[in-house]
Amino acid sequence: MEKEKTNVMHSTDIPSRRTSQKSDPVLSGENLSRQVSGNRIWSKINIHLNPGERLALTGSSGSGKSLLLRTLAGLDVIDSGPSGEYGSINFEGKSLHEWEMPQYRTKVSYISQHPAFFDETVEANFKRVFHLKVHQNRQYDREKILAWLEQLPLPAITTDNTGGGDYSEFLQRPAKDLSGGEAQIAALLRVLQLEPQVLLLDEPTASQDTELTRFSEKLLENWQTGLLENQPDSSNASIQRAWIWVSHNPEQLRRMCHNTFCLDTDNGN
Amino acid sequence: METNYIFLTTGQLLIASVLMAVNIGLSLILKLGLAKQWSIGSLRMAGQLLLVGFLLDWVFALNNTSWILGVALFMTTIASITAVGRTQKRFSTIYLNSFISILGAAFFVVFFALSGILQIDPWYSPQYLFPLLGMVLGNTLNGISLALERFMDSLSVRRKEVEMLLSLGATSWEAAHDLIRDALRTSMIPTLNSMMVMGIVSLPGMMTGQILAGVSPGEAVRYQIMMIFVIASGAALGATLVVVLAFRALFNSRHQLLLKRLRDLS
Numbered sequence: 001m002e003k004e005k006t007n008v009m010h011s012t013d014i015p016s017r018r019t020s021q022k023s024d025p026v027l028s029g030e031n032l033s034r035q036v037s038g039n040r041i042w043s044k045i046n047i048h049l050n051p052g053e054r055l056a057l058t059g060s061s062g063s064g065k066s067l068l069l070r071t072l073a074g075l076d077v078i079d080s081g082p083s084g085e086y087g088s089i090n091f092e093g094k095s096l097h098e099w100e101m102p103q104y105r106t107k108v109s110y111i112s113q114h115p116a117f118f119d120e121t122v123e124a125n126f127k128r129v130f131h132l133k134v135h136q137n138r139q140y141d142r143e144k145i146l147a148w149l150e151q152l153p154l155p156a157i158t159t160d161n162t163g164g165g166d167y168s169e170f171l172q173r174p175a176k177d178l179s180g181g182e183a184q185i186a187a188l189l190r191v192l193q194l195e196p197q198v199l200l201l202d203e204p205t206a207s208q209d210t211e212l213t214r215f216s217e218k219l220l221e222n223w224q225t226g227l228l229e230n231q232p233d234s235s236n237a238s239i240q241r242a243w244i245w246v247s248h249n250p251e252q253l254r255r256m257c258h259n260t261f262c263l264d265t266d267n268g269n
Numbered sequence: 270m271e272t273n274y275i276f277l278t279t280g281q282l283l284i285a286s287v288l289m290a291v292n293i294g295l296s297l298i299l300k301l302g303l304a305k306q307w308s309i310g311s312l313r314m315a316g317q318l319l320l321v322g323f324l325l326d327w328v329f330a331l332n333n334t335s336w337i338l339g340v341a342l343f344m345t346t347i348a349s350i351t352a353v354g355r356t357q358k359r360f361s362t363i364y365l366n367s368f369i370s371i372l373g374a375a376f377f378v379v380f381f382a383l384s385g386i387l388q389i390d391p392w393y394s395p396q397y398l399f400p401l402l403g404m405v406l407g408n409t410l411n412g413i414s415l416a417l418e419r420f421m422d423s424l425s426v427r428r429k430e431v432e433m434l435l436s437l438g439a440t441s442w443e444a445a446h447d448l449i450r451d452a453l454r455t456s457m458i459p460t461l462n463s464m465m466v467m468g469i470v471s472l473p474g475m476m477t478g479q480i481l482a483g484v485s486p487g488e489a490v491r492y493q494i495m496m497i498f499v500i501a502s503g504a505a506l507g508a509t510l511v512v513v514l515a516f517r518a519l520f521n522s523r524h525q526l527l528l529k530r531l532r533d534l535s
Contacts, residue, residue, distance in 0.1 A: 077527070106438035112429065
């Protein structure tokens with residue numbers, strides 16, 4: 001089953017369950033190449049993400065999955081290909097060059113596997129984001145975040161595991177005291193409050209146990225379907241939300257993604 | 270002014286050099302392994318200074334504008350190379366950036382002191398220019414190398430933090446702001462500390478020199494106070510310039526951190 005879903009590299013005709021093939025992808029990378037210290041990691045990749053699509057990005061260790069996510073997030077310079085040509089990235093019909101990068105990155109958000117935090121409470125970390133110029137017209141909304149958390153199945157990130165769960169306690173915790181798995185959840189919340197269109201998730205549950213993983217998956221699921229804001233309406237714009245998900249767990253990718261893009265060359269499959 | 274000034278003869282210098290026998294002797298007795306370095310160091314120091322004295326005597330006597338400014342520029346170049354030499358990382362324009370910063374900062378404050386405060390005509394009169402420039406360069410060099418080292422180091426150490434901010438929509442300036450501030454504070458604190466204890470813990474060299482040359486201590490401290498203002502401002506300006514230039518070299522207009530432009534020595 002997994003094999004069926006795996007498209008070969010360079011494929012441009014990734015089927016999507018929700019959108020017709022003719023619809024324009026929300027995010028696309030054409031002819032992307034990457035080398036690190038002289039070694040070609042990947043060459044001339046074409047990757048398309050349709051509105052509402054949940055795309056799994058797979059490949060063996062060292063195949064450059066994180067590098068591809070970073071490139072799509074505009075964090076890395078686009079390398080030239082083997083014959084010297086440069087690839088391009090398009091988002092919402094506009095080339096990356098036409099986007100202001102801060103604007104672009106709040107719409108196409110990269111979430112690192114090992115998120116960084118400032119040495120202050122979780123909530124102060126959330127608030128701090130709104131000091132950036134690009135977010136000056138938005139405001140931190142504690143109630144919104146608490147409401148999101150209360151939809152979720154488990155009080156897994158609270159110290160009180162008896163059932164009730166006081167999520168405001170979680171917000172008051174020093175970020176440095178969070179476990180790796182809790183930090184990954186905090187990083188998700190930090191990004192989700194900025195209402196991104198596309199999430200580039202780099203092993204978002206790698207440091208989490210089963211419980212926390214279920215928690216994160218539900219959170220992301222609710223974000224993608226619009227349930228997070230109580231608007232589970234498929235005509236709603238929120239359904240256009242899409243992600244590219246890197247994981248080493250095939251079960252998770254089967255649960256969370258429709259389609260697969262594999263970075264390994266053909267013999268690798 | 271030169272009434273009670275004692276000229277040092279070569280013989281007297283040789284007597285002074287006997288003191289180095291103490292260092293070399295200590296090194297031999299305690300097996301510090303520094304005897305050879307002490308000898309080389311002493312010879313180098315004496316050689317370099319005699320050469321500089323000779324060169325400056327010559328420039329003073331020549332009193333030719335191009336030569337004066339040429340030597341000043343040469344000193345600045347050496348200072349900018351030395352400032353980079355003390356850091357552990359490199360990027361392609363680091364020497365140019367160091368040169369621009371030290372030139373901009375040192376010439377601004379030295380020109381201000383010579384023509385604005387001392388009102389010397391012409392401002393590049395060598396008797397004033399070289400002592401001032403020398404002191405300013407030495408301190409600006411320190412400021413620049415401290416700031417540069419700290420900024421480059423924290424870019425690699427705190428890379429995750431910088432890229433986290435970038436991916437949340439920060440401009441490169443917003444993402445690097447804390448690091449820039451940190452680098453500038455690091456570079457300014459030694460100057461500030463030495464200012465605090467000036468005259469109590471240390472008697473500065475220029476003042477000491479003037480007193481030895483017969484100037485009354487009350488007069489000498491006035492020069493020293495002016496000089497410390499000039500030095501402090503040169504070091505702060507130079508550090509700021511070099512960090513801003515390094516920031517521009519290590520980020521691009523697409524708000525990307527170009528860490529691969531930064532390489533470790535060795």
